[in-house]
Structures are given as C-alpha cells and as structure tokens.
Amino acid sequence: MPAxxxxxxxxxxxxxxxxGRRVDGYHDLESVVAFADCxxxxxxxxxxxxxxxxxxxxxxxxxxxxxxxxxxxAQLLSERVPDLVLxxxxxxxxxxxxxxxxxxxxDAAAALRLLAxxxxxxxxxPRLIEVARLxxxxxPVCLASNACVMTGVGDTLQPLSLPKMPCVMVNPRxxxxxxxxxxxLGLRNGQLLVSATDVxxxxxxxxxxxxxxxxxxxxxxxxNDLEAPAIRIQPVIGEVLAALSASNGAWLARMxxxxxxxxxxxxxTADARRAAQQIQTDHPGWWVHAxxxx
Numbered sequence: 447m448p449a450x451x452x453x454x455x456x457x458x459x460x461x462x463x464x465x466g467r468r469v470d471g472y473h474d475l476e477s478v479v480a481f482a483d484c485x486x487x488x489x490x491x492x493x494x495x496x497x498x499x500x501x502x503x504x505x506x507x508x509x510x511x512x513x514x515x516x517x518x519x520a521q522l523l524s525e526r527v528p529d530l531v532l533x534x535x536x537x538x539x540x541x542x543x544x545x546x547x548x549x550x551x552x553d554a555a556a557a558l559r560l561l562a563x564x565x566x567x568x569x570x571x572p573r574l575i576e577v578a579r580l581x582x583x584x585x586p587v588c589l590a591s592n593a594c595v596m597t598g599v600g601d602t603l604q605p606l607s608l609p610k611m612p613c614v615m616v617n618p619r620x621x622x623x624x625x626x627x628x629x630x631l632g633l634r635n636g637q638l639l640v641s642a643t644d645v646x647x648x649x650x651x652x653x654x655x656x657x658x659x660x661x662x663x664x665x666x667x668x669x670n671d672l673e674a675p676a677i678r679i680q681p682v683i684g685e686v687l688a689a690l691s692a693s694n695g696a697w698l699a700r701m702x703x704x705x706x707x708x709x710x711x712x713x714x715t716a717d718a719r720r721a722a723q724q725i726q727t728d729h730p731g732w733w734v735h736a737x738x739x740x
Contacts, residue, residue: 447491450563451555455546455591456482456541457584458615460701460711461668464631466638468599475629477596478651478665479587480608480739484616486541486553486649488516490560493533496520502538505606515554519581523561531564542733544621546676546703551584555731558589584703593740595651607654609661611739612718616690616725617707618682618732627704629674639671662697669700685706685736689729693721711739 452651458480465474476494486502498511511517516535524530535557542551558574561567567574569589578585583600593608633639652660677683690699690710695717699710711720715738722736 447487447564448561450487451487452559454486454488454541454549454552454556454588455554456484456615457591457737458482458613458666458707459546459670460739461475462670462672462703463668464474464633464639464671465597466633467633469636471635472599472615473633474594474598475600476640476649478593478606478668479596480593481609482547482593482613482735482739483737484541484615484735485540485644486549488553488556488558488560489525489536489538490557490564491534491536492531492564494531496535497523498535499539500537501537504539504542506535506618507543508537508589509541514702515550515581515585516557516625519554519557519577519585520561522577522580523558523736527565527567532561542617542619542707543620544623545617545707546624546701546705547603547615547617547707548588548703549565549585551582552588552591553587553716554578554581554585555591558585562670572640582682589663595649606651607656608740609656609658611658611661612712612714612715613709613726613737614690614693614696614718614740615702615707615709615735615737616686616720616732618680618686619707620680620682622676622680622683622705626679631672632675658713659713666713667697670715672701672704680706682706684730689725690721693724695721709739730736 460478500508694709
C-alpha cells in the first residue's frame with residue numbers, strides 16, 4: 447500500500463474559560479476553537495510494525511519516538527483493534543512544541559485518521575474516539591479539526607460556523623508546560639470559578655453567516671483565563687501580546703491555550719501580512735505566521 451498523508455493543523459483557542467476544577471483534578475473548560483492554515487505533515491507507510499521518524503525544522507523538539515503522542519495513539523488503538531495495520535510514520539515538524547496550539551495533539555489526531563484510512567475504520571468508531579480521549583485532552587477536537595465550542599475536559603464538541611479570520615500567530619520560541627500554567631491558576635479540587643447558573647446558561651455565539659466584525663465583537667467579550675498565570679510563568683508572553691496589539695489593523699489579540707503562542711485577528715489578509723513582516727523584523731528570533739483561522 448502506498449504512503450498515506452494527513453495535515454495536522456494548529457489549533458487556536460479564540461476564547462478559553464476555566465469553569466472549575468473537578469474533584470478528580472481535571473479542569474472543566476469552555477473554549478471556542480478554530481484551526482489555522484499552518485500545519486505539521488504526517489505520512490504513514492502501512493506495515494506490520496510501528497515506527498516513527500521526525501523531519502523538518504523542529505524535528506529535534508519531538509523527543510524520543512516512544513514519548514510522542516503519535517506513537518501513544520497508535521499503540522492505544524492497536525490494543526483495541528485486532529490485527530490493526532500499523533506501519534512507518536514520518537512526521538514533518540514545523541509547529542512549535544509546548545506552544546498552546548495543540549501541535550502534538552494534532553499530530554496524534556492525524557495518526558488516528560491515517561490508521562483509520564489504512565484499516566477501513568470510520569472516524570466515529572467508538573474505539574477511535576476512546577483512544578483520542580485517552581491520548582490527550584486536545585486530541586478529540588483535533589480529530590475533526592473543525593471550528594467548535596469545546597467543553598468539559600475537551601470531550602464535548604459543538605460545531606460552529608466561523609467566517610475566515612485573517613490572523614497573525616506568534617510564538618517567542620519559549621516552551622510552556624500546560625500543567626505548570628494550571629498549577630499557577632491555583633484551583634483546588636472541586637472549586638468552581640463560575641456559578642452553576644453560568645455553567646448551565648453558557649454563551650450564545652453568533653449564528654451561521656455572521657460577519658467577521660460580529661465574531662470579533664463576541665470574542666472580545668470573552669477571555670483566556672490561562673493568560674495571566676502563563677504571563678507570570680513566562681513574562682515574554684506579555685511582550686508578544688503587546689507587539690500584536692500595537693500592530694496596524696489588529697482587532698483582537700489574545701493568547702491561545704496555555705501559551706506561549708498568541709494571535710491577533712485582522713480585517714484583511716493584507717493587514718495581517720504587513721503586521722507579521724513588521725513583528726518578524728522587530729523580533730527575528732520569534733516564530734511568526736500570517737494566515738487564516740477557520
């Protein structure tokens with residue numbers, strides 16, 4: 447069978463509300479999630495054994511293959527699907543790691559899509575869904591890579607119709623551990639940050655066909671609750687946000703996930719490209735991408 451290929455698109459949290467911390471220690475979230483047009487690429491040459499090799503500009507950041515989420519997802523699925531066809535994975539790594547854009551989770555989700563393709567499995571196969579949840583909190587949303595409202599611990603997904611959002615994404619090439627940011631948030635087991643009424647009511651987002659301006663207005667009323675603790679851990683995130691906010695044409699600037707990647711939304715792609723060029727000139731060591739969220 448010839449090699450199969452999938453893109454692993456970057457996930458961006460347009461909002462991220464921490465509802466509270468459950469008694470089991472996991473955090474309940476509500477997040478509007480979009481996906482970017484920048485992505486890792488993962489290929490699979492089907493075979494009897496499981497192997498993973500990394501290439502690309504950020505291959506060294508992938509660590510040992512056995513610790514990679516691609517490897518973990520494949521192993522978990524092989525435990526649930528008899529005679530699962532595995533094979534040789536090659537990961538072309540271009541997205542920064544530990545960056546708040548779900549790079550590893552997107553890679554794992556791409557691996558599950560490839561294994562489903564190689565084994566004639568449907569993407570809604572309960573075993574595939576279970577493995578996605580067990581592999582990581584962001585893997586279920588990355589499996590479909592469609593805009594949605596993500597709630598719970600990342601396992602409840604409500605589709606959204608988003609307009610194309612011209613954006614600039616910036617990462618200062620500083621890794622931030624998600625567990626450190628949640629620890630800095632400082633919630634006790636069983637502690638709620640919002641009232642039960644707020645949880646039940648939820649947020650009403652714009653309907654399908656709403657304009658970019660309507661969406662930016664709605665998103666601006668939200669926040670990312672992890673932004674403040676992440677900045678305390680890595681103050682450079684504040685510098686990234688300041689650079690994005692100061693760029694010409696930026697309508698909204700915010701951190702994604704647990705950081706350190708931040709994004710800004712612009713009225714048009716020309717403004718986004720100009721802003722990206724200026725930020726890259728001013729900060730040549732940063733990772734900068736101008737593109738579109740959807």
